[in-house]
Amino acid sequence: MxxxxxxxxxxxxxxxxxxxxxxxxxxxxxxxxxxxxISPSSDRVKWDYRGQRKIIPLGQWVPKVAVDTYVAPNVVLAGQVTVNDGASVWNGCVLRGDLNKITVGFCSNVQERCVIHAAWSSPTGGGHGRAGGSVRRVGRGGQG
CATH class of the missing domain: 1.20.5 (Single alpha-helices involved in coiled-coils or other helix-helix interfaces)
Known part of the structure; x- marks a missing residue:
């Protein structure tokens, strides 16, 4: 051994x-x-740091996102979607503005894994022009 x-x-x-x-x-x-x-070439494409976030234009409509908003890396925004100042859209959300427009208002909050899809007859808006104030939360414990 x-x-x-x-x-x-x-x-x-x-x-x-x-x-x-x-x-x-x-x-x-x-x-x-x-x-x-190896030297970096001047024609190299810059890296896009947005991760998996998808901003999908549908026809003539392109989603609009304000500068001081938070949109998580794995959110899908498609069509007539507007995210206004101070708003936040959290992980796993899908906002489909293919049939009508969706507006996430000033300081509004769309929480995790929400799917918002507007009907033909009525646009979907959150936050602004509301009697109880301008802050709205959609998701867990959300108001209206």
């Missing part, structure tokens, strides 16, 4: 095991040197 363990850790076995490591480190250093010589 002791001889078989010693045979496993013999010099020849250790040399053959580490010879592959020398090759791997040599190839890594070569690729690092090659990476240094």
């Amino acid at each position: 002791a001889t078989s363990i010693a045979a496993r850790f013999s010099r020849k076995a250790a040399a053959s095991a580490f010879s592959g490591c020398r090759y791997v480190t040599a190839s890594r250093s070569f690729s690092a040197e090659a990476a240094k010589t």
Whole structure:
């Protein structure tokens, strides 16, 4: 038993095991040197940091998002959708403005996994022009 363990850790076995490591480190250093010589080209496309967010124009209608809003990375906005100042649209929401317009008003909040789709007869709007104030929440514990 002791001889078989010693045979496993013999010099020849250790040399053959580490010879592959020398090759791997040599190839890594070569690729690092090659990476240094590559210069970024001027025609390279800049990375889009919006993640999976999809803003889908439908015909002539393009969704409009104000500058100081929060729209989560995995939200889908399609068609006649307007997200006004101070509003937020959270994870997994889908706002479909293909039949009529959808407006998320000033300081409104559309919470997780909501699907808002407007009917032909009435546009869907949230927040502005409401008697109880201008803050509206759609989702868990939402008002109207």
